[in-house]
Amino acid sequence: MKTKKLPITSYWLITLTIVLVLAGLHYKTAFAQDTAPTDDEVNAIAKQLFCPVCENTPLDVCPTEACRQWRELIRQMLAEGKSEQEIKDYFVANYGARVLAEPPRTGFNWLVYIVPPVLILAGAFILFSAFKEWTKPRNAEAGTGQDDEAGVPSSDDEYIRRLEEELKNRK
Amino acid sequence: MLAEFGFGVLLISFITTIYSGLAAFYGVQNKSSALVESARRAQLLIFPLLSIAAGVLIYMLVNNRFDVAFVYEVTSKSMPTYLKVTAWWGGQAGSLMFWAWLLAAFTSAVTLRKWDRDLEFLPWVIIVSAVTLTFFIGMNIFFENPFTRFWTVNGQVIPSMFPPAGAEVFTPQDGNGLNPLLRHPGMVIHPPMLYLGFVSYVIPYSFAIAALITGRTDDRWTRITRRWSLWAWLFLSLGLVLGGRWAYDVLGWGGYWGWDPVEIAAFMPWLTGTAFLHSVMIQEKRGMLKHWNMILIILTYALVVFGTFLTRSGVLSSVHSFANSPIGPFFMGYVALTLVVSVALLIKRWPELRGETEMKSMLSREALFLLNNLLFMGILVVCFWGVISPLASELFTGTKITVGPPYYERATGPLFAGLLFLMAVAPLSAWGHSTIQTLGRALWKSAAVAAVITVLLAIFYTQNGYALVGFFLIAFVISATTHEFWRGASARMSVQKENFFTALGRLMGRNKRRYGGYIIHISMALMAIGILGIEIFQMETQGTIAAGESLELAEYRVEYRELASWDDFDSGVNYTRSVVDIYENGIFIGQLFPRIDYYYDSQQNMTIPGQHATFRDDLYILLVDWQPVSNNGATFKIYVNPLVNWLWIGSFTFLFGLIFAAWPDKDPADEPVRRKVSHGNKQASAAD
Numbered sequence: 001m002k003t004k005k006l007p008i009t010s011y012w013l014i015t016l017t018i019v020l021v022l023a024g025l026h027y028k029t030a031f032a033q034d035t036a037p038t039d040d041e042v043n044a045i046a047k048q049l050f051c052p053v054c055e056n057t058p059l060d061v062c063p064t065e066a067c068r069q070w071r072e073l074i075r076q077m078l079a080e081g082k083s084e085q086e087i088k089d090y091f092v093a094n095y096g097a098r099v100l101a102e103p104p105r106t107g108f109n110w111l112v113y114i115v116p117p118v119l120i121l122a123g124a125f126i127l128f129s130a131f132k133e134w135t136k137p138r139n140a141e142a143g144t145g146q147d148d149e150a151g152v153p154s155s156d157d158e159y160i161r162r163l164e165e166e167l168k169n170r171k
Numbered sequence: 172m173l174a175e176f177g178f179g180v181l182l183i184s185f186i187t188t189i190y191s192g193l194a195a196f197y198g199v200q201n202k203s204s205a206l207v208e209s210a211r212r213a214q215l216l217i218f219p220l221l222s223i224a225a226g227v228l229i230y231m232l233v234n235n236r237f238d239v240a241f242v243y244e245v246t247s248k249s250m251p252t253y254l255k256v257t258a259w260w261g262g263q264a265g266s267l268m269f270w271a272w273l274l275a276a277f278t279s280a281v282t283l284r285k286w287d288r289d290l291e292f293l294p295w296v297i298i299v300s301a302v303t304l305t306f307f308i309g310m311n312i313f314f315e316n317p318f319t320r321f322w323t324v325n326g327q328v329i330p331s332m333f334p335p336a337g338a339e340v341f342t343p344q345d346g347n348g349l350n351p352l353l354r355h356p357g358m359v360i361h362p363p364m365l366y367l368g369f370v371s372y373v374i375p376y377s378f379a380i381a382a383l384i385t386g387r388t389d390d391r392w393t394r395i396t397r398r399w400s401l402w403a404w405l406f407l408s409l410g411l412v413l414g415g416r417w418a419y420d421v422l423g424w425g426g427y428w429g430w431d432p433v434e435i436a437a438f439m440p441w442l443t444g445t446a447f448l449h450s451v452m453i454q455e456k457r458g459m460l461k462h463w464n465m466i467l468i469i470l471t472y473a474l475v476v477f478g479t480f481l482t483r484s485g486v487l488s489s490v491h492s493f494a495n496s497p498i499g500p501f502f503m504g505y506v507a508l509t510l511v512v513s514v515a516l517l518i519k520r521w522p523e524l525r526g527e528t529e530m531k532s533m534l535s536r537e538a539l540f541l542l543n544n545l546l547f548m549g550i551l552v553v554c555f556w557g558v559i560s561p562l563a564s565e566l567f568t569g570t571k572i573t574v575g576p577p578y579y580e581r582a583t584g585p586l587f588a589g590l591l592f593l594m595a596v597a598p599l600s601a602w603g604h605s606t607i608q609t610l611g612r613a614l615w616k617s618a619a620v621a622a623v624i625t626v627l628l629a630i631f632y633t634q635n636g637y638a639l640v641g642f643f644l645i646a647f648v649i650s651a652t653t654h655e656f657w658r659g660a661s662a663r664m665s666v667q668k669e670n671f672f673t674a675l676g677r678l679m680g681r682n683k684r685r686y687g688g689y690i691i692h693i694s695m696a697l698m699a700i701g702i703l704g705i706e707i708f709q710m711e712t713q714g715t716i717a718a719g720e721s722l723e724l725a726e727y728r729v730e731y732r733e734l735a736s737w738d739d740f741d742s743g744v745n746y747t748r749s750v751v752d753i754y755e756n757g758i759f760i761g762q763l764f765p766r767i768d769y770y771y772d773s774q775q776n777m778t779i780p781g782q783h784a785t786f787r788d789d790l791y792i793l794l795v796d797w798q799p800v801s802n803n804g805a806t807f808k809i810y811v812n813p814l815v816n817w818l819w820i821g822s823f824t825f826l827f828g829l830i831f832a833a834w835p836d837k838d839p840a841d842e843p844v845r846r847k848v849s850h851g852n853k854q855a856s857a858a859d
Contacts, residue, residue, distance in 0.1 A: 039713035039714055039806070043808075056429070063423065063778060097572050098561075098570075098571040100573060101576065102574065102575060103560075103564070103573070107568075108564060108568050109572060111560065112560045112574060112578070113578075115556050116582055117582075119549075120545075120548075123545055123552075124545060131530065131533055134530035135530050135531065135533065
């Protein structure tokens with residue numbers, strides 16, 4: 001297998017990133033002053049997290065004082081150059097998996113993801129086998145002809161049939 | 172004294188309820204019509220009795236009787252009177268009582284109206300309703316008593332119904348006040364609507380159970396309850412929409428639906444209720460699916476009680492759950508008990524419920540309706556599992572997890588898309604048999620129109636694949652359904668020589684359920700536009716700006732002008748109101764006033780957005796924070812929610828469609844009967 005060669009710009013980008021990260025680490029305080037993370041950058045991460053105290057409220061919109069402080073914490077960590085993943089990991093480590101909008105796909109949590117599709121597929125299977133059963137023509141005496149409208153046609157059916165008929169006659 | 176009186180009346184209504192259930196039961200068993208009549212009269216007494224108890228409670232709410240614990244919890248002196256009245260359902264005890272009161276009213280309506288016609292079912296309807304009522308009133312009497320008062324014993328304040336020895340009544344200076352989130356016009360009507368929906372489903376369920384017990388397993392019960400289930404569905408749907416609108420206006424997060432477990436609790440009975448509305452038609456037309464309809468109505472009832480349990484027991488703590496009480500296990504027990512009994516009855520009657528017809532084609536209307544049911548059940552499974560698995564995780568592994576919007580959106584998205592597709596296709600398929608050819612002939616024009624619209628959207632609006640699929644389906648539903656109106660009306664026009672509007676009006680009037688249903692389908696498609704818009708295209712930004720500075724988002728520029736903060740002592744609220752100028756593409760279009768209301772009594776903030784709504788999008792501005800000292804900087808969060816207003820427009824047309832569909836027909840006996848069908852005879856036209 002041949003490994004794909006990275007285009008030259010990628011090298012430039014990587015180098016640039018390394019230089020920037022190093023610079024950022026070196027001049028941490030001064031650097032943070034210049035490019036303080038914007039509210040939008042903070043919210044972009046807070047949106048993916050859930051408030052650890054008030055359940056089912058995303059962190060970016062939670063109005064409590066605690067959550068305001070957590071948003072500040074995200075801002076601080078961003079200013080320190082932490083990545084999105086690092087910040088999320090930090091919150092999970094400190095407040096548990098419940099801060100994530102979805103449980104991590106491990107162990108017991110797999111059930112969250114597996115059960116609904118399995119049940120829906122089972123439902124589909126039951127339905128289609130029932131279809132097959134029902135569409136099987138029954139014994140000969142049951143059907144009396146081609147246009148056998150089983151059941152008592154209600155006035156509604158009758159009406160629709162006539163409506164269709166009229167539409168056909170019009171042509 | 173008053174509190175004791177209220178409790179006494181509640182107790183009497185409890186005993187009356189038990190009596191009516193037992194009398195009906197023995198009356199039916201021993202064929203004693205006197206006992207059944209006595210049960211009926213007892214049943215009719217429950218509603219007035221509960222009304223008296225409710226009247227006492229409302230009187231105390233309005234008159235600041237803070238010695239009563241419930242009044243203390245949900246009201247305060249500064250609240251306006253109308254809010255004090257609606258505080259009845261603003262807290263646990265009161266809302267349970269409200270539930271019981273509504274059910275008593277509905278059951279009375281049923282037993283009063285067509286007693287003679289439905290004589291064989293009604294004793295059992297009384298019994299089922301009495302069991303439900305006993306549960307809810309019992310809940311009030313034993314666990315959540317709205318008449319409990321505060322007493323001082325040895326310097327300690329304790330809540331109790333009956334005075335402990337040597338105790339004196341304790342009256343707090345002022346009440347806690349209703350949760351400010353609930354002090355909103357939307358909150359005044361949203362819970363009653365939801366509860367009306369919940370409670371009305373008890374009636375079709377009661378008839379279903381009556382049918383199972385009496386063995387009258389034909390269509391009788393579905394015909395009697397057809398209109399009930401439509402109204403129930405109307406109330407439940409309205410409750411959901413109003414809840415969404417309330418959240419949008421009050422909760423301050425730029426959305427209307429957050430897949431919160433409590434929202435889902437109300438959504439689940441809606442899913443089974445909607446499936447039921449469709450599948451019951453198959454039973455009416457084809458005599459099939461009798462088992463399935465029973466299962467659906469039993470599920471709906473169980474989910475109604477389960478939904479009340481989820482919202483009331485504090486089992487989930489979420490934005491709605493301001494309640495925490497010991498009633499959980501009893502609720503769970505009741506849900507389990509009713510499920511077991513209902514299913515046992517169903518199994519007993521299983522052989523008698525066998526279908527009458529076979530299915531002729533996988534493309535027939537009934538087959539597509541079944542697919543629709545499968546999709547609704549699929550969404551139900553996703554929702555149920557999403558609500559249950561955090562509880563299960565906590566129970567079995569000890570770790571709390573959150574199952575949030577990404578899970579629901581990913582899982583239900585394709586199912587909703589499937590439903591839209593069926594909405595376009597199924598109404599054009601025929602009962603009995605359809606083929607690819609007949610369906611294709613009926614649909615190709617609508618599909619072509621939808622395709623053209625989608626291409627135009629792809630060129631001028633968005634290249635997002637999900638959005639385009641969604642828009643195609645929406646356009647397909649709307650064009651296929653409108654085509655149906657057009658087809659019917661033009662047939663009448665040519666045959667009856669009527670003008671278009673007369674033809675359309677008469678066509679719809681002749682078959683309200685069918686055309687009401689079509690209006691509902693179109694409304695659902697309109698609502699889907701709004702949902703797609705906000706789900707896929709929502710934009711947001713946040714920033715702190717000084718007066719004169721501005722934030723920009725999409726076509727809008729928001730310039731901060733000023734901010735003022737003041738106390739309104741009469742209502743006990745501190746208002747902080749900002750003024751911002753709005754520019755669209757550089758042109759000034761108006762001012763908005765996002766604000767924060769701080770309620771002193773409950774020490775809670777409420778964020779009221781400034782909204783500028785158009786058909787294209789909603790500009791939605793929240794005041795997040797401000798500098799109190801210098802007064803020249805404030806933080807705003809701005810959302811642009813594209814197309815979201817179509818959601819509300821769709822809700823209005825939906826309401827219209829539903830009322831149209833549920834509107835009572837003239838008594839069939841009054842209508843002239845012209846039933847001669849012959850091909851040559853234009854007089855016997857269908858559109859007549």
